[in-house]
Amino acid sequence: MIRKNIFVRHSVAAAATALSFALAAPAFAxxxxxxxxxxxxxVQATFGSVPAFLRQVPPSALAGFWTLEKNxxxxxxxxxxxxxxxxxxxxxxxxxxxxxxIWADTNTLKQMGATxxxxxxxxxxxxxTRYSSATFxxxxxxxxxxxxxxxxxx
Numbered sequence: 001m002i003r004k005n006i007f008v009r010h011s012v013a014a015a016a017t018a019l020s021f022a023l024a025a026p027a028f029a030x031x032x033x034x035x036x037x038x039x040x041x042x043v044q045a046t047f048g049s050v051p052a053f054l055r056q057v058p059p060s061a062l063a064g065f066w067t068l069e070k071n072x073x074x075x076x077x078x079x080x081x082x083x084x085x086x087x088x089x090x091x092x093x094x095x096x097x098x099x100x101x102i103w104a105d106t107n108t109l110k111q112m113g114a115t116x117x118x119x120x121x122x123x124x125x126x127x128x129t130r131y132s133s134a135t136f137x138x139x140x141x142x143x144x145x146x147x148x149x150x151x152x153x154x
Contacts, residue, residue: 034063089105
């Protein structure tokens, strides 16, 4: 029974991921058609240089990676301001964990004027969320009762 539940859960997750990619693909299709040289030129124009690590990203993933970075993380034309995005990124990076992201996000946040208290709180909130999730899932807390307890309509 456990194996069946794990298989079902993984199958649902895989299907949801595939659907997300399928829905997002048209939005990125034009940018994804860029050649690696096109991407390197755009990165050069944006930052003044091309980081060595970027040349290690496989050519098949490079255009999509750059499109997401440029249009989501680096854009100021999104719903979230750059500082909020960097705080979220640092919080997630602290829980994955990703030393590259932690270092880059922390430096970016300090350049944006984030205080040590803001940085610490973002990381602590990520830890609290992870702790709560592990506890509630591990104890198999009834989700419907949980929603009722917190004033949820359903």
